[in-house]
Amino acid sequence: MERQEHVIGKSVKRVDAFEKVTGRAKYTDDLCGKEAYVAKILHATVAHGIVKSIDTKEAEKIPGVVKIVTCFDVPKIYFxxxxxxxxxxxxxxxVADRLLLTEHVRFYGDDIAAVVAENEVAAVQAVRALKVEYEELPFVLDVQKAMEEDAPQIHDTYPNNILKHTTIRNGEYEKARKEPGLTKVEGWYQTPTVQHCHIENFICYAYMEQGRIVLVSSTQIPHICRRVVGQALGIPWGKVRVIKPYIGGGFGNKQDILYEPLCAYLSTAVGGRMVKLDVSREETFVCNRVRHAIRIHIISYVRKDGTFAARKIECFSDQGAYASHGHSIGAKCMNCFPQLYPCPNIEGDSYTVFTNKSVAGAMRGYGIPQAMFAMESHMEDVAKAMGLPSYQLRFQNIMPKGFKDSFSKNVNYYDTFRECMEKGKKVFRYEEKLKEFKNQTGEIRRGVGMAVFWYNTGVWPISLETSACRMVLNQDGSVQVQVGETEIGQGADTAFAQMAAETLGIPFENVHVMTVQDTDITPFGLGAYASRQTYMAGFSIHKTATLLKEKILDAACELTRQIKENMDIVNGKIVRTTDGSILMTMEELAMEKMYSLTNNGHLTAESSLQIKNNAYSFGCTFAEVEVDIPACRAEVIDILNVHDCGKLINPALAKAQVHGGMSMGIGYGLTEHLIYDEKTGKPLNNNLLDYKLSTFLDHPGLQAEFIENYEPTSAYGTKALGEPPTCSIAPAIRNAVLNATNVAVNEIPLTPHILFKRFKEEGLI
Amino acid sequence: MERQEHVIGKSVKRVDAFEKVTGRAKYTDDLCGKEAYVAKILHATVAHGIVKSIDTKEAEKIPGVVKIVTCFDVPKIYFxxxxxxxxxxxxxxxVADRLLLTEHVRFYGDDIAAVVAENEVAAVQAVRALKVEYEELPFVLDVQKAMEEDAPQIHDTYPNNILKHTTIRNGEYEKARKEPGLTKVEGWYQTPTVQHCHIENFICYAYMEQGRIVLVSSTQIPHICRRVVGQALGIPWGKVRVIKPYIGGGFGNKQDILYEPLCAYLSTAVGGRMVKLDVSREETFVCNRVRHAIRIHIISYVRKDGTFAARKIECFSDQGAYASHGHSIGAKCMNCFPQLYPCPNIEGDSYTVFTNKSVAGAMRGYGIPQAMFAMESHMEDVAKAMGLPSYQLRFQNIMPKGFKDSFSKNVNYYDTFRECMEKGKKVFRYEEKLKEFKNQTGEIRRGVGMAVFWYNTGVWPISLETSACRMVLNQDGSVQVQVGETEIGQGADTAFAQMAAETLGIPFENVHVMTVQDTDITPFGLGAYASRQTYMAGFSIHKTATLLKEKILDAACELTRQIKENMDIVNGKIVRTTDGSILMTMEELAMEKMYSLTNNGHLTAESSLQIKNNAYSFGCTFAEVEVDIPACRAEVIDILNVHDCGKLINPALAKAQVHGGMSMGIGYGLTEHLIYDEKTGKPLNNNLLDYKLSTFLDHPGLQAEFIENYEPTSAYGTKALGEPPTCSIAPAIRNAVLNATNVAVNEIPLTPHILFKRFKEEGLI
Structure with a gap:
């Protein structure tokens, strides 16, 4: 008797493991034609100004130069x-505030001209030969200075450079904070500008075919890219076709449309010839997107029992020069506040503010790493101020079981927060370590700290959530799966294959996920962002697999003349459920349907599903650090993340996802910071030598644990895990340093520079 | 008020015109990765024999050689x-009679080893350095000699080398031919071995991805290719993915699986690395496929009034060394006989016979050009013998209106044959020319001749006929169309776009046909052969467009709350039919469906349709020649084809299709012939210098006329036009030469060599 082998929950090997390990996987550059022209961009060398002229004479003389396009040539279509x-x-x-190339330079590195040449050398030489005359304008780099009355105005329509200001007014903050006996705890917390540093820099190439633009791009969002390129060029969106091959990481940077519109435009400027536009690591740092540096101000009024009477939060989100994701990151940063430690009286103000710096956009965590650094540092400060154990303070105040958010309708179904904390405490031996590290003196001290986070899954109800899927049955009973959600390194394709195999009842190795998205043929899905993929794609995979299974069983019914209700697909075989006997294999069925002379018909299924759900994902970090006080150096000795992302589709991949996020979080907490020269606005460390990216050598073995509470809203019980692992690392490290040294550092990364300043202030050195 | 602009029947510009004219269209070689290894094949230099050994030592020493595979290494799986x-x-x-490489050499050029190298030079050098020891066997080149008792046996299981023998026994031939007063007319007619000579030689490349084989190939039949590669390698068919880019012609040669299995195998032999295998023109002639040389013997017993009492036909089809399409071409050649000029008493025997020559397979016409040369030459001979005008003899005997074939169920609905003849006679001024050319003497003489043909559309009921289609609606109201039927240069994509636009009610330019087939995602369709594409794909395009239109109107109903029955799509707009007012544009509808926050759902449609129809396609050729008797040279002065292929989807493309077929027919009639050395079996003119391919310079302006009888079984009234134009050219030329010189030449091509022999025999020189 055939029993179904379950594949959901198994650590099956990644479908793309061999290709990636052996270097066979084809990325954008691998696919680009030999005949492609090469485009290079001229970036501004002032932080704020107006381009008065660009002299192209010398550049045009360089052999191999095909076309030079300046900010004076491009259409004035804002996108x-x-x-x-x-x-x-x-x-x-x-917000539509970008032009393909700009006369009004708003940051050091802004795009003002581009060269198309027969080869890269000519393109680079020509860019260097362009002579630019600027009218320089005063610039501003600090987010709060940018809000001052006399600050330079970066965009005409935004007084005080405020892109948007949103508020929270829950209960009566002003009244509540006057309750007798309250302790006021206040802190300012500063997070840095960091960059995603995915392995594969942005690259795309474009050409015209049959009067349409074809773009092959390293993007997380092919279907959205199609739309934005259409907007930027002022052409119908169906005239754009976007193809997304394997990509070498994105982390949100490739959830922005970077240079696809410019590349497409350049192709149209050379008669539709193929044009490749890739950027260097230096450009990636400055001219792509960065994570918002957010300055956060929190005031808590705390009762003696550790409960909150009133709380206030202010967020100043440094947007850089253009709106990109706009206020949504600043808003998300603030809006997680009332849900984390619910309090009836909360006042919040979040400002997203233009500065003359690199444009901030989506980056793994989307405002939450900043929020968690501030909020969880603050919790530790509150605990210290109140003389309470911080673990207990959190446990007591944290979002309780049954909590339902009025906007997202998210529910904490299982009291997961506390389950994660309890598991982490035990596994990490947190209490034991706390005791062990008490009353240290000496130059080298250890400490432990923790932090929690919650995260949403997808963007509903703020934006549309929908996914679509198509499946195609082959002669041998194997199946292709197409979805619009994109594999960007996280292992999504493997999870999709597991889901499809599970619902169809066929072996995992018989599912072939089409990793390349092509907007002309891939069902409309939105891409990789908001930790949405496994959750959202799961719905349409489930629906489509169910549809295909219905069709297969209909065919089985037709071919075997047994009643459908007594049949099921088990391990790729049509089984009679009443006695478990095998009626036919999927291969036999598929062959008959494909080649029947009497009743032929190929079997495919396609469906889309709009999703009006979201789901809380929860977790926490426990960190142990060793601080070398004279060297002003903090090192992570041990670190653990505990997550509830619902049912694990693939535990090994889930662990790997957590490890990656933790590594990124360690860099965020300890070393990474994109720095600008205050006199010129020029980025000073936009390279991987001077920008201290966290690598394998910089952190200890990473531990990941899970609480698998089946998410009731989810097709396969799963929810967000893409971004969560990076959210609570930095505050856990900061709190561990506080535990070790009794010094609260409210600015990350905790570099020797920062630690030196604080240790000096606190008299440790 | 919006009125539908009809696009069916309009000569809209080819969708791929710009790409092809400018060289932008991407063919297999354009897509092949720079990193690909190159494979070259060692071909046998004996016509029949056994490979005793292959010494690879010297070849292995050549720098860059990666892998050498010989006939002793490959799996013994016949495919x-x-x-x-x-x-x-x-x-x-x-018939499964091929191995990837063979120890038993059956023709000069058979494949016995292959080299994979880092570059082409190394691969070619290594092939040359291989040392082969043969045991030579006697060989046979003539089809009837191969049937003799003592002929060399080419395949073990086929006595007398007869692959298959089929018969026709209608009525009582032996009795009927004894009717008093009959005239017996007998002839032997010989057609040559010719090659397709498409511009792009066969090329493919293969690599492995996720444990599967990906093949990019210049094939007419991607879905069939997947199956055969699976068979040849002994792996599940779903483990093979075939992608077909633009291809530079096929004419049936690429309706055989040529070297795709070998290329796939070689990739597996180098660990799944990309391997490219392309062949030279010389190899194309010998090692791909050729058109069957068929020798045909016809005897007619004719009454004085020109009616037939009894007829007999024998066909000897030269299969070459391997079965390829097997007997189907020999059978088709014979089986058209009873339908062309119906006669109650017919005896037929068709033999498909192995010889030690290049393998014969499908080539434009699939047995009918050979059949028509014999049958229509014979008709002229009958007319001459009876002293009747041949036009009248044909007119009187030809398949009448209402004729229904008992096997295919094809019906001559309109008396089309005679309509075509009448139109041709008039347009060509046939009667006037006949008169004009009477009683010529002198060295230069002119003559006119004609010939007719009929052709089926597709392969039903012999084989499966099915097609499938998928359509995807874009944001701007434009639509992608995917079908498994392949654009191979004939303009199919344009016709598909016209059909889709017509049924959907949207502008032609808003239909984007996916020209690249990919067996992983393209709906299951069978490819380009049997002149089936426009007819067969038409069914599923019509069905799918109707489905998509229903979905669109359902959405329009939901969005406008007007009743669906009162709505239609006209020029890409949703129109209320009761007053012609525009309710919304397709763009508005698509945008709302894609981005609605309340009821989102992307709109696509997919369907397949098995077809149990076939359709007669008819036509005729009128030719005028000038014969230089001393030079033994015939030149075509004027030539006209008249076709009834039903409704013309695109008259300009239909004309172009006819012109191409006529050009090919002129070559067939006058110059083309692949010749073998009788002593060695070696092909003597397998190159474009010595093989006299008909080109633009070799023929006059080509005239094409049409009778547009709407085919009642067809989705758009259309039927076969791919192969028909080449079917009746050669006999019309031969009959014109007969008219000019009174010399019947029963062997094509009518080269000076042949004419010299015949003119000498007839005493003209």
């Missing part, structure tokens, strides 16, 4: 770049 | 190569 689903409501559309 | 739909009935499957 947005954020990788959000389109809204048909203009009020909810992203 | 078929014909591009026929699979049959689940073993009795109807194609």
């Amino acid at each position: 947005p770049t954020a990788g959000h689903p389109w809204s048909t409501d203009p009020a909810h559309q992203d | 078929p190569t014909a591009g026929h739909p699979w049959s689940t009935d073993p009795a109807h499957q194609d």
Whole structure:
């Protein structure tokens, strides 16, 4: 008797493991034609100004130069770049403030001209030969200075450079904070500008075919890219075709439309010839997107029992020069506040503010790593101020079981937060370590710290959530799966294959996920962002697999003349459920349907599903650090993340996802910071030598544990795990340093520079 | 008020015109990765023999050589190569007689070893350095000699080298031919071995991805190719993915599986690395496929009034060394006989016979050009013998209106044959010319001749006929169309776009046909052969467009709350039919469906349709020649084809199709012939210098006329036009030469060599 082998929950090997390990996987550059022209961009060398002229004479003389396009040549069509689903409501559309090339330079590195040449050398030489005359304008780099009355105005329509200001007014903050006996705890917390540093820099190439633009791009969001390129070029969106091959990481940077519109435009400028536009690591740092540096101000009024009477939060989100994702990151940063430690009286103000710096956009965590650094550092400060154990303070105040958010309708179904904390505490031996590290003196001290986070899954109800899937049955009973959600290194394709195999009842190795998205043929899905993929694609995979299974069983019914209700697909075989006997194999069925002379018909299924759900994902970090006080150096000795992302589709991949996020979080907490020269606005460390990216050598073995509470809203019980692992690392490290040294450092990364300043202030050195 | 602009029947510009004219269209070689290894094949230099050994030592020493595979290494899995739909009935499957490489050499050029190298030079050098020891066997080149008792046996299981023998026994031939007063007319007619000579030689490349084989190939039949490669390698068919880019012609040669299995195997032999295998023109002539040289013997017993009392036909089809399409071409050649000029008493025997020559397979016309040369030459001979005008003899005997074939169920609905003849006679001024050319003497003489043909559309009821289609609606109201039927230069994509636009009610330019087939995602369709594409794909395009239109109107109903029955799509707009007012554009509808926050769902449609129809396509050729008797040279002065292929989807493309077929027919009639050395079996003119391919310079302006009788079984009224134009050219030329010189030449091509022999025999020189 045939029993179904379950594949959900098994650590099957990644479908792309061999290709990636052996270097066989084809990325954008591997696919680009030998005949492609090469484009290079001229970036501004002032932080704010107006381009008065660009002299192209010398550049044009360089052999191999095909076309030079300057900011004076391009169409004046403003377009947005954020990788959000389109809204048909203009009020909810992203800010359209970009031009392909700009006369008004708003940051050091802004795009002002481009060269198309027969080869890279000629293109680079020509870019260097362009002579630019600027009218320089005063610039501003600090987010709060940018809000001052006399600050330079970066965009005409935004007084005080405030892109948007949103508020929270829950209960009566002003009244509540006057309750007798309250302790006021206040802190300012500063997070840095960091960059995603995916392995594969942005690259795309474009050409025209049959009057349409074909773009092959290393993007997380092919279907959104199609739309934005259409907008930027002022052409119908169906005239753009976007193909997304394997990509070498994105982390949200490739959830913005970067240079696809410019590349497409350049192709049209050379008669539709293929043009490749890739950027260097230096350009990636400055001219792509960065994570918002957010300055956060929190005031808590705390009762003696550790409960909150009133709380206030202010967020100043440094948007850089253009709107990109706009206020949504600043808003998300603030809006997680009332849900984390619910309090009836909360006042919040979040400002997203233009500065003359690199454009901030989506980056793994989307405002939450910043929020968690501030909020979880603050929790530790509150605990210290109140003389309470911080673990207990959190445990007591944290979002309780049954909590339901009025906006997202998210529910904490299982009291998961506390389950994660309890598991982490035990596995990490947190209490034992706390005791062990008490009353240290000496130059080298250890400490432990923790932090929690929650995260949403997808963007509903803020934006559209929908996914679509198509499946095609082959002669041998294997199946292709196509979805619009993109494999960007995280292992999504493997999870999709597991889901499809599970619902269809066929072996995992018989599912072939089409990793390349092509907007002309891939069912409309929105891409990789908001930790949505496994959750959202799961719905349409489930629906489509169910549809295909119905069709297969209909065919089985037709071919075997047994009643459908007594049949099921088990391990790729049509089984009679009443006695478990095998009626036919899927291969036999598929062959008959494909080649029957009497009743032929190929079997495919396609469906889309709009999702009006979201789901809380939870977790926490426990960190142990060793601080070398004279060297002003903190090192992570041990670190553990505990997550509840629902049912694990693939435990090994889930672990790997957590490890990656933790590594990124360690860099965020300890070393990474993109720095600008205050006198010129020039980025000073936009390279991987001077920008201290966290690598394998910089952190200890990473531990990941899970609480697998089946998410009731989910097709396969799963929910967000893409971004969560990076959210609570930095505050856990900061709190561990506080535990070790009794010094609260409210600015990350905790570099020797920062630690030196604080240790000096606190008299440790 | 919006009125539908009809696009069916309009000569819209080819969708791929710009790409092809500018050289932008990407063919297999354009897509092949720079990193690909190059494979070259060692071909046998004996016509029949056994490979005793292959010494690879010297070849292995050549720098860059990666792998050498000989006939002793490959798996002994016999596979078929014909591009026929699979049959689940073993009795109807194609003959499996090929190995990837063979120890038993059956023709000069057979494949015995292959080299994979880092570059082409190394691969070629290594092939040359291989040392082969043969045991030579006697060989046979003539089809009837191969049937003799003592002929060399080419395949073990086929006595007298007869692959298959089929018969016709209608009425009582032996009795009927004894009717008093009959005239017996007998002739032997010989057609040559010719090659397709498509511009792009065969090329493919293969690599492995996720444990599967990906093949990019210049094939007419991607879905069939997947199956055959699976068979040849002994792996599940779903483990093979075939992608077909633009291809530079096929004419049936690429309806065989040529070197795809070998290329795939070689990739597996180098660990799945990309391997490219392309062949030279010389190899194309010898080692691909050729058109069957068929020797045909016809005897007619004719009454004084020109009616037939009894007829007999014998066909000897030269299969060459391997079965390929097997007997189907020999059978088709014979089986058209009773339908062309119906006669109650017919005896027929068709033999398909192995010889030690290049393998014959499908080539434009599939037995009918050979049949028409014999039958229509014979008709002229009958007319001459009876002293009747040949036009009248044909007119009187030809398949009448209402004729229904008992096997295919094809019906001559309109008396089309005679309509075509009448139109041709008039347009060509046939009667006037006949008169004009009477009683010529002198060295230069002119003559006119004609010939007719009929042709089927597709392969039903012999094999499976099915097609499938998928359509995807874009944001701007444009639509992608995917079908398994392949653009191979004939303009199919343009016709598909016209059909889709017509049924959907959207502008032609808003239909984007996916020209690249990919067996992983393209709906299951069978490819380009049997002049089936426009007819067969038409069914599923019509069905799918109707389905998509229904979905669109359902959405329009939901969005406008007007009743669906009162709505239609007209020029890409949703129109209320009761007053012609525009309710919304397709763009508005698509945007709302894609981005609605309340009821989102992407719109696509997919369907397949098994077709149990076939359709007669008819036509005729009128030719005028000038014969230089001393020079033994015939030149075509004027030539006209008249076709009834039903409704013309695109008259300009239909004309172009006819022109191409006529050009090919002129070559067939006058110059083309692949010749073998009788002593060695070596092909003597397998190159484009010595093989006299008909080109633009070799023929006059080509005239094409049409009778547009709407085919009642067809989705758009259309039927076969791919192969028909080449079917009746050669006999019309031969009959014109007869008219000019009174010399009947029963062997084509009518080269000076042949004419010299015949003119000498007839005493003209």
